[in-house]
Amino acid sequence: MDVLIHISQQLSNSTTPAYAPTEFTASPNTVVVNMLFFLSLALVLIDAFLAMLVKSWLHEFDRGWRKYTVADLRAQERERRLQGLERWKLAELVTLLPILIQLSLVVFCIGLIVLLFPLHLISAILSSVALVAGFSSYMFTICVSVLDAYAPFSSPVSRGLVNVLDLLRKSWREGVPLAARTIQRIIPGTSSHAIVIDPLQETIPSSAGNNGVANPSSLPQRDKGVKKREVVTRSRYQIDPQTHVNVLERLVTTTVEAIENIPIFLELLDRPVRDPTLWPSNVEKWKQLLHMTLGLLGDPSTISESAARTIARNMSFWYDDRTADLELFRRLKLLFEDMGSGQTGTRKPLNSLFAAYLRNYNTAATWGLNGVIISLEPSNTADAELLWMVNTMPKTIAWKRVLDSHSAWYEFFAAVLTYVASTEQSRRSQVPLTVAVIHAMHTIISAVDKEAIHSIPGYHNSPGTVLTTTDSMSMTFHQVDALDLWSDHCVELASALLQPHTRRSGTDAHHVWWFQLSLIAVLYIDSTRRGGRASTTFAKLLKLPNITGITLRTWRHPDAYDHLKLAGYRYMVLFQEPLYLPGTLNSPFQDIGHVIMQTIDHCSEITLSALHLLDDSVKHLHTTASSSINLNRHNDDFFFRDILTLHYTLPTGPIKHSAFQYNLVNPWVPFHLDTLFPQSSILTPAQFEQLKWTDTPEQVHIARARLALYDSFEGEEYKETELLRPDPQVIKMFLGSNDYVVCTGAFKWCLNLVTISQPDAAGMFIPETVGYEWIKHFIQVLCADSGYERTKPWEFLTKHLAPKWTMLPPSWCSCFASAFLFSNVNPPGMPELYAYQRIIEPRTEFQ
Amino acid sequence: MQRGQLPAFLPFLVAVVELIKASLTWDQVTSIENWLAHLPTILENQDARAYLEEFLGNRKQELTIESFAELPMADSEMDE
Numbered sequence: 004m005d006v007l008i009h010i011s012q013q014l015s016n017s018t019t020p021a022y023a024p025t026e027f028t029a030s031p032n033t034v035v036v037n038m039l040f041f042l043s044l045a046l047v048l049i050d051a052f053l054a055m056l057v058k059s060w061l062h063e064f065d066r067g068w069r070k071y072t073v074a075d076l077r078a079q080e081r082e083r084r085l086q087g088l089e090r091w092k093l094a095e096l097v098t099l100l101p102i103l104i105q106l107s108l109v110v111f112c113i114g115l116i117v118l119l120f121p122l123h124l125i126s127a128i129l130s131s132v133a134l135v136a137g138f139s140s141y142m143f144t145i146c147v148s149v150l151d152a153y154a155p156f157s158s159p160v161s162r163g164l165v166n167v168l169d170l171l172r173k174s175w176r177e178g179v180p181l182a183a184r185t186i187q188r189i190i191p192g193t194s195s196h197a198i199v200i201d202p203l204q205e206t207i208p209s210s211a212g213n214n215g216v217a218n219p220s221s222l223p224q225r226d227k228g229v230k231k232r233e234v235v236t237r238s239r240y241q242i243d244p245q246t247h248v249n250v251l252e253r254l255v256t257t258t259v260e261a262i263e264n265i266p267i268f269l270e271l272l273d274r275p276v277r278d279p280t281l282w283p284s285n286v287e288k289w290k291q292l293l294h295m296t297l298g299l300l301g302d303p304s305t306i307s308e309s310a311a312r313t314i315a316r317n318m319s320f321w322y323d324d325r326t327a328d329l330e331l332f333r334r335l336k337l338l339f340e341d342m343g344s345g346q347t348g349t350r351k352p353l354n355s356l357f358a359a360y361l362r363n364y365n366t367a368a369t370w371g372l373n374g375v376i377i378s379l380e381p382s383n384t385a386d387a388e389l390l391w392m393v394n395t396m397p398k399t400i401a402w403k404r405v406l407d408s409h410s411a412w413y414e415f416f417a418a419v420l421t422y423v424a425s426t427e428q429s430r431r432s433q434v435p436l437t438v439a440v441i442h443a444m445h446t447i448i449s450a451v452d453k454e455a456i457h458s459i460p461g462y463h464n465s466p467g468t469v470l471t472t473t474d475s476m477s478m479t480f481h482q483v484d485a486l487d488l489w490s491d492h493c494v495e496l497a498s499a500l501l502q503p504h505t506r507r508s509g510t511d512a513h514h515v516w517w518f519q520l521s522l523i524a525v526l527y528i529d530s531t532r533r534g535g536r537a538s539t540t541f542a543k544l545l546k547l548p549n550i551t552g553i554t555l556r557t558w559r560h561p562d563a564y565d566h567l568k569l570a571g572y573r574y575m576v577l578f579q580e581p582l583y584l585p586g587t588l589n590s591p592f593q594d595i596g597h598v599i600m601q602t603i604d605h606c607s608e609i610t611l612s613a614l615h616l617l618d619d620s621v622k623h624l625h626t627t628a629s630s631s632i633n634l635n636r637h638n639d640d641f642f643f644r645d646i647l648t649l650h651y652t653l654p655t656g657p658i659k660h661s662a663f664q665y666n667l668v669n670p671w672v673p674f675h676l677d678t679l680f681p682q683s684s685i686l687t688p689a690q691f692e693q694l695k696w697t698d699t700p701e702q703v704h705i706a707r708a709r710l711a712l713y714d715s716f717e718g719e720e721y722k723e724t725e726l727l728r729p730d731p732q733v734i735k736m737f738l739g740s741n742d743y744v745v746c747t748g749a750f751k752w753c754l755n756l757v758t759i760s761q762p763d764a765a766g767m768f769i770p771e772t773v774g775y776e777w778i779k780h781f782i783q784v785l786c787a788d789s790g791y792e793r794t795k796p797w798e799f800l801t802k803h804l805a806p807k808w809t810m811l812p813p814s815w816c817s818c819f820a821s822a823f824l825f826s827n828v829n830p831p832g833m834p835e836l837y838a839y840q841r842i843i844e845p846r847t848e849f850q
Numbered sequence: 851m852q853r854g855q856l857p858a859f860l861p862f863l864v865a866v867v868e869l870i871k872a873s874l875t876w877d878q879v880t881s882i883e884n885w886l887a888h889l890p891t892i893l894e895n896q897d898a899r900a901y902l903e904e905f906l907g908n909r910k911q912e913l914t915i916e917s918f919a920e921l922p923m924a925d926s927e928m929d930e
Binding site for chain 1: 858859861862863865866867869870873878881882885889
C-alpha cells in the first residue's frame with residue numbers, strides 16, 4: 004500500500020524522491036490483536052482435531068465390544084474397555100473440548116474489542132456491550148449450576164467450580180478445629196467449646212416415613228458405626244419415589260413400541276415391591292403402569308418365568324381380592340403350574356411356589372403354600388422370593404379371614420423356617436430369611452395380641468424394620484440394624500418367640516411348637532457357622548422352650564430334613580443342650596451314633612420323647628451303617644462302672660461311641676435297647692428283676708416295641724438264630740397291661756408258645772398261671788372302647804384264640820367262657836352288656 | 851377286617867357256649883337268643899346259627915324240665 008501511494012506522488016510531483024522502504028514496525032495494538040486472533044484460531048483447530056480423534060476412539064470402543072454376540076461376554080468386554088477408558092481419563096479429555104471452544108471464543112472476542120477501539124469508538128462500545136452481556140449470561144448460568152445441582156445449565160466449568168468449592172469447604176472444616184487447637188495450645192485455658200465452630204456441619208435429613216429410612220439419631224448407640232454405614236449405603240437408593248414413578252412412566256410412554264425395553268420396565272416396576280425405600284406416593288399411578296407393561300407383554304401365557312413372577316408379585320401386592328384382575332390371576336396360576344409340571348425331583352421348582360401363592364390369594368387356605376415352601380428347591384432366587392413373601396405377608400393375606408388367628412401366621416413362618424433349616428439356607432446364601440421371619444413373627448404376634456392387626460401397614464415389616472407401638476396404638480415401622488441374627492435386639496425377639504407356649508386365640512400348642520422347633524434348628528445351624536458368642540447365645544436360647552411329647556410328627560414335615568440332622572435337633576430340644584462334634588466347641592455333630600449314646604446317657608428318667616428319639620435314631624443307624632452294628636456293655640477299669648459302647652461301620656470308616664452314664668439309666672432302657680439291638684444282650688438278670696410294670700406310657704411304648712419285634716419273628720426260624728427270643732417272663736409281665744395292643748399282643752404270644760411247645764403244652768400256657776382274675780382283666784381290655792376299630796377284638800378272638808381253643812387247658816377255657824359270656828363289661832351305671840354283646844353290638848356296628 | 855372273616859365268630863361262640871352248657875341259666879340263654887335274633891345278616895353263618903339256636907332251644911327245654919322237676923306240687927299231684 005505504501006509503495007503504491009509513493010508512486011502516485013511521484014507521478015503527480017517529479018520532485019518526489021525515489022521510494023525508500025522504511026523499517027517495518029507493528030503497533031502494540033496490532034500485535035495484541037494478531038496474537039489473540041491466532042491463539043483463538045489455534046485453539047479451535049486443536050479442538051477440532053481432538054474431537055475428531057475422540058470420535059474415532061469411541062467408535063473403536065463400540066466396535067470392540069459389539070462384536071461379541073453372547074450377552075455376558077459382551078458385557079465383560081464392554082466393562083474391561085470401560086475401565087480402560089476411565090483409567091486413561093478419556094472422559095476428562097472429552098470435557099476439555101467445549102472448554103477449548105469457549106476459551107477460543109473468549110480470546111477472539113477480546114481480540115475483536117482490542118481491534119475496534121482504535122478504529123471506531125462507537126462500534127467498539129456497542130460490540131463490547133453485546134459481548135459483555137453475552138459473557139455475563141454465561142457466568143450467570145455457571146453460578147446457577149453451582150448453586151442448584153439440578154439446574155439445566157451444568158457444564159464442565161460449573162462442575163469444576165463445585166469441586167473447588169467442596170475442596171475449600173473441606174479445608175475450612177478441617178482447618179478451623181486445627182486452628183482452634185493451636186490457639187488453645189498457645190493460650191492455655193481457652194475452652195475448646197468456645198472456639199470450635201463447625202459452620203458447615205452436615206445434618207442427615209430425616210426421611211423416615213414414605214421411604215422408610217430412619218433418623219440415625221433414633222438408632223441404638225451400640226451399633227452406631229454399623230448404622231452410619233448402612234445409612235450411607237442406603238442413601239444411594241434415596242430416590243424420590245415420585246421421581247421413580249416418573250422415570251418408569253416416561254420410559255413406558257416414550258418407548259412403548261420398544262419391546263427390548265421390557266426387562267427394564269419390569270425391573271423398575273418391581274423395585275417398590277421389593278425395596279421399602281422406594282414406595283411410590285401415588286399407588287394408582289403405579290397400577291396404571293402395571294397395566295401399561297402388561298400391554299407390552301401381550302399374552303401372559305407366553306411371557307418368561309421371571310416376567311411372570313414379577314407380574315404376579317405386583318398383582319398380589321397392589322391389589323386385594325376385591326379389586327384384583329382375577330382372570331389374570333387365574334391365567335398366571337395356570338402358567339406357573341404348567342411351568343412346574345415338568346419337574347421330577349423331590350424338591351419343587353420355584354414356579355410351584357408362585358402357583359401355590361396365587362392359589363392362596365384366591366382361597367383363604369395357606370396349607371398348600373406351606374407345603375410347597377417346605378419342599379422348595381433351594382436357590383438364591385427362591386430365598387429372595389421367600390424373603391419378599393415374609394416381608395409382605397401381612398399385606399398379602401391381610402384381607403383373609405385369619406386375621407386374629409395366630410395359627411395361620413405360625414404355620415406360614417414355621418414352613419419358611421423349615422425350608423431354611425432343612426436346606427441349611429444360612430450356609431449357602433446371604434438372604435436374611437431367619438431375621439426376617441423373627442421380626443415379622445414378633446410384629447404380628449404383638450399386633451394380634453393387642454387386637455391391632457389392621458394397624459400394621461402391611462408392607463415390609465422386615466428386614467431392617469421393626470414394629471413399634473405408639474401411645475395411640477398405631478403401628479409403625481422404622482429402620483433398625485436388624486440384619487445380624489445374633490445382635491442383641493434380634494436375640495431378644497427370638498427369646499420372646501421361644502418362650503413356653505401360652506394359649507392364644509385360635510392357636511394350639513402344636514403350631515407354636517413347630518415354629519419353635521424349626522427356629523431352634525435354624526439357630527443351631529447358624530451358630531455353628533458363626534461360633535463364639537453365637538454358640539453361647541444359642542445354648543441360652545435352647546433353655547427357653549418347653550415342648551412336651553416330641554416325636555417326628557411334632558416337626559410336622561420331618562421328611563424335609565436329613566434324618567441324621569433332625570435327630571440331633573430333636574436331642575437338643577429334648578435335653579436343652581447343644582450337640583456338637585465330640586471334642587469340639589461348636590462344630591456340628593456328624594453321626595447318628597453320637598446322638599444315640601448321648602440320649603442313653605440322659606435316660607436316668609425315661610420319657611416318651613427320648614424313647615421315640617432312640618427308636619428313630621437306631622432305625623436311621625440300621626439304614627446307614629453296615630450290618631455289623633454292635634452294642635456292648637462292659638465294665639470299665641478306669642471308671643469302675645458299666646459303660647455302653649456302640650461300634651459300627653460307615654462308608655467313611657469304623658465308628659465308636661460310648662455312653663459313660665449307663666450305670667445311672669433306668670432299667671427299662673437296657674430292656675428297650677435289647678429290642679432295638681436284638682443281636683446284643685444288654686439287660687442283666689439283676690436289671691430284669693428291677694422291672695416293675697406300672698402301665699406308664701413309656702412302658703407301654705417299650706412293650707409294644709418288644710412285641711412288634713416278636714411279631715417280626717413270626718414264621719421265621721428264630722429258634723436257630725441268635726435273635727432275641729420271646730421270653731415267657733416278659734410276656735407274663737405284659738399280660739397285666741391295660742393297653743389293648745400290649746395285652747392282646749402278649750396273649751397272642753401265650754397262644755403261640757403253646758403251639759411251639761406242643762409236647763408239654765399244659766405247663767406252658769402262661770395265662771393259666773396268672774389266674775382267673777386275669778381273664779376278667781383281659782376281657783375288660785378287649786372290650787374297652789377302641790374307637791373306630793370296634794371289630795378288632797372280634798378279629799383277635801377268631802384269628803388267634805379260636806384256632807387254639809381245643810389245645811388250651813379245659814379249666815381255663817371254662818373260666819374264659821363264663822367270663823366272656825356273663826361278665827358285665829360296661830362301667831357301673833351303664834346298661835348291662837356282656838362281653839360278646841359288647842364286641843358285636845347288633846344294629847349299630849354293621850348295618 | 852375282611853368280610854369273609856366275620857361269620858367265623860359264631861362257630862367260636864358256639865364252642866364257648868358249649869363249654870359251659872350245664873351252667874347256662876334261663877336268663878342267660880334268653881339273652882343270647884335275643885342277641886342272636888338281632889345279629890346283622892352279614893354275620894350270619896347259617897350252619898352255626900342254626901346249631902346255636904337249636905342248642906339254646908335244647909338248653910331251654912332242659913331248664914324247663916328241671917324247673918318242673920323241682921316243683922313240689924307236681925310231685926304231690928302225681929302221688930294223688
